[in-house]
Amino acid sequence: MQLRDALADYKRHAEHPTRFPGERRTTSGLFSGLGGRLVHIERDGSLRDFGYPLSGRWGIERSRFGIRPVDDDAGVVWFDDGAAQSYVGDGGLVVTEHETCYGDVTQYDLTIDDAHVTRFETSANVELVSFVHFQPDGRDTLVGQLLHGDAVEAYHADEHDFLAANPSFTHVEGRVPERFGELLSDANVELPRPLSDDRYEEGQLSGAVVTTVPFEGGEATVGTLLTDETETSRDEALERVRTLVTLGRESLAARSAEQVDGTVPDHDEAVAMRDDVRVLSLLSGSLGLRIAGPDFDPYYAYSGGYGYTWFRDDAEISTFLFESDEKLGLGLSEWHERSARAYCRTQRDDGSWPHRVWPFDGSLAPGWANARLESGDDADYQADQTGSVIAFLASYYGECDDPSLRADIESTLERALDSLDETLGDDGLPVDCQNAWENMTGRFSHTTATFLDAYAALALSDLDGELTDRAAARARDVYDAIDSLWSDERECYALRLADGELDDRYDSAALALVAAHRTYDTLHGVDDERLDRLVSHVESVFDGLWHDPSESDVKGLVRFEGDDWRMREQDTEKIWTVSTAWGANAAVELATLLAAHDDDRSAAFADEGRSLLELVLPDGPLSTDDGYLAEQFFDDGTPDSATPLGWPHALRLATLATLTDEGML
Structure with missing residues (x-):
């Protein structure tokens, strides 16, 4: 959790009777990650990494997903409302059901070792909009981005975090986090922030990225991968994250089943x-x-x-x-x-x-x-x-x-x-x-x-x-x-x-x-x-x-x-x-x-x-x-x-x- 996010939460909950302002709560939502990386999937479908103590890597600090119609200029409908969630079987595959004005969207999330796959399915004529803010090496500053066409890489020093999608992105842009004045103001800042138009380099000096992904046959998948440059080369990382986003729903369920250790016998409880x-x-x-x-x-x-x-x-x-x-x-x-x-x-x-x-x-x-x-x-x-x-x-x-x-x-x-x-x-x-x-x-x-x-x-x-x-x-x-x-x-x-x-x-x-x-x-x-x-x-x-x-x-x-x-x-x-x-x-x-x-x-x-x-x-x-x-x-x-x-x-x-x-x- 970076200071910007802590301060934003503080502003939202300073007067709340039971919430402690400035915390990152997990009292709702489900976790995936039966292998090292630990990812929290909130009821609104947003992702956040909690696995640093287990893996030594930081990953996603904050995120947001939504959809917008393909055929008009309507704005993004973000998945901000609570949704029904459940596990598939005994593993870590999480299903989140979203209801929107454009139609229902089903989200599937599975953490696989140091990667995480998020798959969306819908019959609506929409495209997926995603906002993902990485914190490589636990940093919110001194972070850069590399664009590899169909993948984005956020990095600081040792940790390099990758984002890819299937179908490939139709649009990618980096975003800077809140500025000092916004942090100090009483108002909450909605993320992702608008693009800055006065400093051309800002979009590539941040861990935050906004992408749009088309639905193909009613399906769109986003994947992230956390790596250490000393252990995994860039080419290896890109090949892996590109492969992961091609996994279908049945493949995710099979991967999830493989993660389960032990066997609980038939029992009333x-x-x-x-x-x-x-x-x-x-x-x-x-x-x-x-x-x-x-x-x-x-x-x-x-x-x-x-x-x-x-x-x-x-x-x-x-x-x-x-x-x-x-x-x-x-x-x-x-x-x-x-x-x-x-x-x-x-x-x-x-x-x-x-x-x-x-x-x-x-x-x-x-x-x-x-x-x-x-x-x-x-x-x-x-x-x-x-x-x-x-x-x-x-x-x-x-x-x-x-x-x-x-x-x-x-x-x-x-x-x-x-x-x-x-x-x-x-x-x-x-x-x-x-x-x-x-x-x-x-x-x-x-x-x-x-x-x-x-x-x-x-x-x-x-x-x-x-x-x-x-x-x-x-x-x-x-x-x-x-x-x-x-x-x-x-x-x-x-x-x-x-x-x-x-x-x-x-x-x-x-x-x-x-x-x-x-x-x-x-x-x-x-x-x-x-x-x-x-x-x-x-x-x-x-x-x-x-x-x-x-x-x-x-x-x-x-x-x-x-x-x-x-x-x-x-x-x-x-x-x-x-x-x-x-x-x-x-x-x-x-x-x-x-x-x-x-x-x-x-x-x-x-x-x-x-x-x-x-x-x-x-x-x-x-x-x-x-x-x-x-x-x-x-x-x-x-x-x-x-x-x-x-x-x-x-x-x-x-x-x-x-x-x-x-x-x-």
């Missing part, structure tokens, strides 16, 4: 499962690392950004996928292997993992919790990330059949165990550090849960006996220490210990204690008193965080008690899909744990889990109209923040897998 697998594939890079979600706030105006790999989120997703695959037979073994290799590759020498990395190469990304790379103490470090990675690698190790990778995992886990021990206090709780929500420091129930899960999973693995024995002893220490987080007054495990005092607010992240205890139960067994406390804990957190506003159908769990982040004009905490899906998962995990102890309270929690799960299923109020789980919802039903967010989609899949495996659906 197969649609949700397929959506989850598709979303997690969209957010994945070639190394196997995932972005948390499409980055809607690149200027950090209201957040710290989302287009990065957090090892907490990523490893939790990896664990959910691995467990779901074991229970449902999804055929995602290559995903698990890529994740394991990526974690081994990105581990620091001290055994920990950094706050955030770029998924396209695993290098350090901007962050605020890198105390272990600085001279600070562990308070500005998120120790739960290391715990989450350990839990996945320890679980996957037994299923890995590559001797070299097994050796890498073993050495990685040895260093990681040392790192985890360094951040475990003498009393059995993690030391002061940042929490999962990244807005506090202290000694958190959630961090403690990840430590318990990591130690127990490592102890249960078939690694070297000395390593597993050590992990088993640490798991017992943490298990015993959890009692110090208990609040008698609120009958729950506290959010944290801060300066020796219990901060016993309800926290949805503390629901992670349930799954951790289920892992521990296999190792040493959970005693009856702890089972009772877990039951009270889950009931108290559900009651304390439940929110059912009157002004819409949305309802679910808020993140934690007193959460005031991204509230805009709302005066209460917002509902989070992560928290609601976490609640569903915790209830089902607790039901399974209780059933293993022949506890008749199991059925009630299975019912609670199914009830919470319904809220985040495709027909539920916390799923967008497009089938994605946004991170948050306002009380009026407006989705907000990163959309789709990988974490709740993985939680939903894992919960469905457990319900299926336990015969609870």
Whole structure:
């Protein structure tokens, strides 16, 4: 997102009650891109690239499509109104239906590796008008264009972006973006801007281009390709983009089907499962690392950004996928292997993992919790990330059949165990550090849960006996220490210990204690008193965080008690899909744990889990109209923040897998 576009959005939404001005939202529309490049197709058919974190290339900053009659001088009718959208099959082929005064137009979009094809079909006697603004190397300035007859090339330095059409363009012209006076004015500038008539070179010193394309037999196709000059020659790029725009509808559908990984079995909730697998594939890079979600706030105006790999989120997703695959037979073994290799590759020498990395190469990304790379103490470090990675690698190790990778995992886990021990206090709780929500420091129930899960999973693995024995002893220490987080007054495990005092607010992240205890139960067994406390804990957190506003159908769990982040004009905490899906998962995990102890309270929690799960299923109020789980919802039903967010989609899949495996659906 370039500054011009951010300022234009700011002018449009500065007074909006639920929109944060200056963001690039994806709360409507669908994504294509199951191979690296990630392209958002808004309901009006406009395209925008979100794939830089996954591919290292920037692509389209903004775009617009429309039609105009062939036989008269009528103006362009842009596809600015919302339209019906859907996926074709399980892949990334998106269909958008446009209704115009000249007739209906159907748009097909598919991202193929680093290319994107947009095909239009209509029976109207019109021509296609397209506006595409590239940002090669993330630049809005110092950009040039080359015209190759039937293709346009926009470039800065390394990145070269190509545009072609079939049939070929009948007219092509470059356009400059908004000028300073237009940016500073109160009025919005409609794009594309008119041609400038006072500087002949301006049209070729911009990434923006306007083209007209005739319909031939009712069909017209536009294609874009993002390349790196050091990897792809100009001739190769031109040949490829010219070939791509000749693909027909059936060819696009076939290409889309080839992109699908794994197989979701026939199931009552197969649609949700397929959506989850598709979303997690969209957010994945070639190394196997995932972005948390499409980055809607690149200027950090209201957040710290989302287009990065957090090892907490990523490893939790990896664990959910691995467990779901074991229970449902999804055929995602290559995903698990890529994740394991990526974690081994990105581990620091001290055994920990950094706050955030770029998924396209695993290098350090901007962050605020890198105390272990600085001279600070562990308070500005998120120790739960290391715990989450350990839990996945320890679980996957037994299923890995590559001797070299097994050796890498073993050495990685040895260093990681040392790192985890360094951040475990003498009393059995993690030391002061940042929490999962990244807005506090202290000694958190959630961090403690990840430590318990990591130690127990490592102890249960078939690694070297000395390593597993050590992990088993640490798991017992943490298990015993959890009692110090208990609040008698609120009958729950506290959010944290801060300066020796219990901060016993309800926290949805503390629901992670349930799954951790289920892992521990296999190792040493959970005693009856702890089972009772877990039951009270889950009931108290559900009651304390439940929110059912009157002004819409949305309802679910808020993140934690007193959460005031991204509230805009709302005066209460917002509902989070992560928290609601976490609640569903915790209830089902607790039901399974209780059933293993022949506890008749199991059925009630299975019912609670199914009830919470319904809220985040495709027909539920916390799923967008497009089938994605946004991170948050306002009380009026407006989705907000990163959309789709990988974490709740993985939680939903894992919960469905457990319900299926336990015969609870």
